[in-house]
Amino acid sequence: MLIKKILVTGGAGFIGSHTCVELLNQGYDLVVVDNLLRSNSKSLKVIEAITGKPLSFYQADIRDQEKLTAIFEAEKVDAVIHFAGLKVVNESSSMPLDYYDNNVSGTVTLLQVMKTFGCKNLIFSSSASVYGNDAPVPVPEDSPRSSLTPYGRTKLIIEDVLTDLAASDAAWNIVILRYFNPVGAHPSGDLGEDPKGRPNNLMPYVTQVALGKLEKVQVFGSHYDTKDGTGVRDYIHVVDLARGHAAAIQKLKPHSGLSVYNLGTGKGSSVLEVIKEMEGAVGHPISYEIADRRPGDIAVSYADVTKAKQELNWQAEYDLKRMCQDAWRWQTKHPNGFAE
Structure with a gap:
């Protein structure tokens, strides 16, 4: 089974665009489907400029079954890498229906169209948010799953749908990748995280404070049992994450069933x-203030990456210093972002 054309x-x-760079560089043909609700089509021009492809x-x-059907009809894809979905954890608590509709219903629609066209090779982007607060550290893939947020629960539900699907039909080859905390940017500085409005994740927040766009970083909690x-948390460079997806494609072999892998560095940073x-x-101090810890936040979480190393022959290469340098290059x- 040769995988040549991939629908992304x-x-x-953010993660999808960096993965597209990696896949084009490795010689795959790509079809990108995006509603551009929270992304910018300029990133696609940058991908083509970086790769020359x-x-x-x-x-x-x-969620648009008719449009998806037409795309599958036109493109004859061999595999799908599924990133699309809403992903702001705290927003999901105030907009649960949007999250279940986009993430869960959207995935089911995608799977139905894939089934119709006999395309049964899938890589799904899940999240470390599926691990409950009682998971051991480092977190192995067989840790108990639970989630405190609608966002995390959408990932849990989709994982269960995929598990049931693989059990019902051995022709499906599915890889679930659970990311820890993706950060950084492409080394060119021309592709990176483009949060619309106020950033929700630590690294873009820190870079915006460093740039003078925001006043100070809020550090939620300073009395955890940590150093x-x-x-x-386990921060992973987005380029390493993209390489992990390319490695996972090799896993999509006939009768490979369903596999789950953590993608992280296996190290924690405070x-x-x-x-x-x-x-x-x-090159200058960054202002921060200590705030109350947020309910539900845990002290320490980082990945056990043994399985990905052994079975995907993949491991993260970039350290925290490089993550920060690349994030800052993109920000400056x-x-x-892509708005100018």
Whole structure:
């Protein structure tokens, strides 16, 4: 089974766009489907400029079965990498129906169209948010799953749908990738995270404070049982994450069934370590203040990446210093993201 043409849903977004660069560089033909609700089509032009290779783009919503059917009819794809979905954790609590509709219903529609066309090779972007707060550290793939947010629950539900699908039909080959905390940007500085409005994740927040766009970083909690009292997370460079998807394609072999892998570095960094490392990249202090810890936040979480190393022959290469340098290069070259 030769995989040549890949459909990438959400390919204009942060992780999707970096994965497109990696896949084009490895010689795959790409079809990107994105509704551009929270991304910008300029990222697709940047992908083509970086790689020197073209891709096909369709502006479409994965919930639109008619449009998806027409795309599959026209493109004859061999596999799908599914990034598309809403992903702001705290927003999901105030907009649960939007999250279940976009993420769960959208995925089911996509799977139905894939089934119709006999395309049964799928890589799904899940999240470490499916691990409950009681998971051991480092977190192995067989840890108990639970989630405190609608966003996390959409990922849980989709994982269950995929598990049931693989069990019902051995022709499906499915890889679920659980990401930890994707950060950084393409080394060119021309492709990166383009949060519309106020950033929700630590790294873009820190870079915007460093740039003077925001006043100070809020550090939620300073009395955790960690080396400096602040929360520890597994930050992974988005380019390493993109390489992980390319490695996962090799896993899509006939009768390979369903596999689950963590993608992280296997190391934890505290909030203060991230700020300090970013200060090194920026060359000046970054203002922060300690705030109350947020309900549901855990002290420490980082991945057990043994399985991905052994079975995908993949491991993260970039360290926190490089993550900060690349994030800062993107932020300074494109202070308004793709909007300018």
